[in-house]
Amino acid sequence: EVQLQESGPGLVKPSQSLSLTCSVTGYSITSNYWGWIRKFPGNKMEWIGHISYSGSTSYNPSLKSRISITRDTSKNQFFLQLNSVTTEDTATYYCARYYGYTGGFDYWGQGVMVTVSS
Amino acid sequence: DVVMTQTPVSMSVSLGGQVSISCRSSQSLVHNNGNTYLSWYIQKPSQSPQLLIYKVSNRFSGISDRFSGSGSGTDFTLKISRVEPDDLGVYYCGQGTQYPLTFGSGTKLEIK
Numbered sequence: 509e510v511q512l513q514e515s516g517p518g519l520v521k522p523s524q525s526l527s528l529t530c531s532v533t534g535y536s537i538t539s540n541y542w543g544w545i546r547k548f549p550g551n552k553m554e555w556i557g558h559i560s561y562s563g564s565t566s567y568n569p570s571l572k573s574r575i576s577i578t579r580d581t582s583k584n585q586f587f588l589q590l591n592s593v594t595t596e597d598t599a600t601y602y603c604a605r606y607y608g609y610t611g612g613f614d615y616w617g618q619g620v621m622v623t624v625s626s
Numbered sequence: 627d628v629v630m631t632q633t634p635v636s637m638s639v640s641l642g643g644q645v646s647i648s649c650r651s652s653q654s655l656v657h658n659n660g661n662t663y664l665s666w667y668i669q670k671p672s673q674s675p676q677l678l679i680y681k682v683s684n685r686f687s688g689i690s691d692r693f694s695g696s697g698s699g700t701d702f703t704l705k706i707s708r709v710e711p712d713d714l715g716v717y718y719c720g721q722g723t724q725y726p727l728t729f730g731s732g733t734k735l736e737i738k
Contacts, residue, residue, distance in 0.1 A: 544651075549716075549735070551731060552731060552732075553675075553718060554729070555726055555727040555729070566725055569681075569726060590721040602674060602675070606727075610665065610677070610680035610681060610686075610731035611657075611661065611663025611664075611665060611688075611721075611723065612663070612665035612677050612680040612720065613665075613667075613677060614674070614676055614677045614680075614686060615675040616676070618674055
């Protein structure tokens with residue numbers, strides 16, 4: 509069974525960087541696409557970006573200047589770094605598998621709530 | 627970006643009833659390869675989103691046949707029949723045809 513688990517700090521100060529890890533079990537990240545999505549207070553959901561089976565990345569242009577998604581295939585983990593955070597980055601962050609055949613996110617982590625506050 | 631517009635914002639339904647949720651995209655979701663990458667998700671209280679439907683009308687593994695998706699081009703519908711208590715939550719449509727990937731604003735389903 510494919511399982512994903514996010515980890516990282518729940519509180520980040522404005523202007524600092526947010527770093528999250530997604531640990532995947534039951535499936536190799538050298539197949540398919542592995543993404544980050546965030547849900548803001550309220551219901552708005554935003555795709556942040558993803559890293560492919562080959563290590564190539566796609567980012568949301570609205571965040572492109574501030575984000576980096578990388579991976580460690582030896583640990584079957586991928587990572588999100590979001591720089592220069594503001595209070596508007598306060599959200600629950602999810603990692604998920606994006607399955608190209610379906611065009612959807614079929615397996616999700618449980619999410620990590622990140623608050624940006626001084 | 628492709629804007630996904632969902633209606634209604636919220637709705638209340640009796641157990642055993644039927645609901646329809648609409649999702650409209652600002653551009654056609656037909657990909658160059660001929661597929662239409664429109665998905666539906668549910669986020670139940672205190673849980674992560676779950677994939678219900680992919681490519682307009684295909685139920686994901688383990689999803690009840692009470693859930694059905696239809697539509698084409700820019701207009702799509704999710705129908706839930708014989709509503710059960712476990713169906714409450716927020717439903718989202720999402721598109722995977724064009725980058726950046728985008729989601730609808732959500733429809734909250736409450737049980738009367």
